[in-house]
Amino acid sequence: MAKKQRLTKQEKWENANREFVDSVVGLSIQDLNGKLSTLSKNMEEVREGYEAAMQPGKPLKEAVAEVAQLKGPFNDAKKLLRSKTKYVYSLLKEKGGQ
Numbered sequence: 531m532a533k534k535q536r537l538t539k540q541e542k543w544e545n546a547n548r549e550f551v552d553s554v555v556g557l558s559i560q561d562l563n564g565k566l567s568t569l570s571k572n573m574e575e576v577r578e579g580y581e582a583a584m585q586p587g588k589p590l591k592e593a594v595a596e597v598a599q600l601k602g603p604f605n606d607a608k609k610l611l612r613s614k615t616k617y618v619y620s621l622l623k624e625k626g627g628q
Contacts, residue, residue: 540620543613550614559627562618569615573608580604 537545544551554565580601 540617543617547610547614547617551617554618554621557621559622559625562622562625562627565618566615566622569611569618573611573615576604576607576611 554562557565
């Protein structure tokens with residue numbers, strides 16, 4: 531019985547994000563650069579949303595309880611956007627781009 535071949539981190543990420551991978555894998559270098567710009571803008575929007583959600587003015591007890599709930603979606607979005615950006619960079623590198 532043959533051993534199963536282990537997937538690399540990138541292969542695992544590609545499998546988990548197949549829709550995104552399919553949407554960018556065939557893009558030209560110019561289009562990949564445009565995608566990076568869009569992802570960067572999306573990341574900034576997530577940061578701004580997070581900062582707005584963390585404005586002072588709420589009682590400390592409530593804020594402490596809410597912080598965990600508020601951070602979760604923002605952290606998830608940032609993590610996904612970072613991984614998408616990293617993937618586009620790897621595609622650019624494979625295609626001889628910047």
